[in-house]
Amino acid sequence: MRKKVVVLGANFAGMTAALAVRHELHGDVDVRVVSASDHFLFNPSLIWLPFGKRDSNDITFLVEPTLYHRGIEFIHAAATKLDPVAKKVTTDDGRELRYDYLVIATGYRNKNDVVPGFRENANTITTLPAAERTAVAWRRFLDHPGDIVVAASQGAGCFGAAYEFLFNTAHQLRKAGLHKQVKLTYVTSEPFLGHFGIGGLPHGEKLLGTFLKKEGIDARVSVGIDHIDQGAMVLADGEKLPFRFSMVVPPFLGQRYLSAANGLADEKGFVAVRDTYQTEKYDDIYAVGVAAAVEAPWHTPTPVGVPKTGFPTETMAHIAAANIAAQIRGEQPAHEKAFGDIRAVCVLDAGNNGVVILADKMLPPRKHGVLIPGPQAHLMKLGFEKYFLWKMQHGYVQLP
Secondary structure (H helix, E strand, C coil), X not given: CCCEEEEECCXXXXXXXXXXXXXXXXXXXXXXXXXXXXXEECHHHHHCHHHCCCCHHHHEEEHHHHHHHCCCEEEECCEEEEECCCCEEEECCCCEEECCEEEECCCCEECCCCCCCHXXXXXXXXXXXXXXXXXXXXXXXXXXXXXXXXXXXXXXXXXXXXXXXXXXXXXXXXXXXXXXXXXXXXXXCCCCCCCCCCCCCCCHHHHHHHHHHHHCCEEEECCCEEEEECCEEEECCCCEEECCEEEEECCEECCHHHHCCCCCECCCCCECECCCCEECCCCCEEECHHHECCCCCCCCCCCCCCCCCHHHHHHHHHHHHHHHHHXXXXXXXXXXXXXXXXXXXXXXXXXXXXXXXXXXXXXCCCCCEEEEECHHHHHHHXXXXXXXXXXXXXXXXXXX
């Protein structure tokens, strides 16, 4: 009988893992993808949605047709329980799905209780519904402008999105003729500008400081948020920053049911993995993308997370797929790459400018790392968005 592979999640990690394992085994495997969302979302473009530069149709597509044409079954349901001993997953519609191999690619949820008032008084862009609500808030702001605060809270890991939104906000203020009358402030838990949750790169602090100075942006660095009132953010050091509009990137959490799965995940819902992306406890379960736990090789005065962005997520998913294929062929799972050793490849958009971030390793110590500023970064991100959506919608995960 053909082996059964179940993939939980249908975004960057889940789609890549499902399509790659079918490709590795030339279709000689039964693959099911289980997801609470029936759409793929290109998360990096959520930074543009509040400003009307994108809508949901521009950055999403239905996953079932893509999977169907590759011989993969799609189940539109949320996983609610995982029994690693019985090797089965329970979904919210009552189904029990048995597997020989499981890939956990369930992404993230926002830590909405990161500080009092975040849920009620701040906007964010880390999910599609949240970004759409932020778009409404931005339109209200344009009718009644005032000060703006953009923040990455304590424990946040997606600093790239915070910087991108910050610089896109500055760009939009210039376009609207509001640049001189609006005070724009950036609040970050990073120990220095350009840390990005990856320890920083050579000259990064100076480069980001130059960007902020050029746009007239004030910064509060290495500080957490105490609470958010309606119209004001109060920092951990007691400073109060009034705002008419705010956007806060919170920390991410894994899925709740994973924490109840026989010690599989920690209290945040993240799963400890080996360099093969097999879980530490079970050889037949893999965790990739945001679901995989990553330990930062440092301690900072204000806690910061580690970004598990698109490039490392794809890398993890391909390694997991190759190892599952090896196990199904009766071989040892020999493909390995520690998260910290994956290359850092990122494009930070800044409206009509940007920065290309390249390094030989995600986490230090590194041999090489560089930040390349310029308008070409903005054009690269526009091009990559179109390419990646095309690649994923057509199931061409073997392409770079």
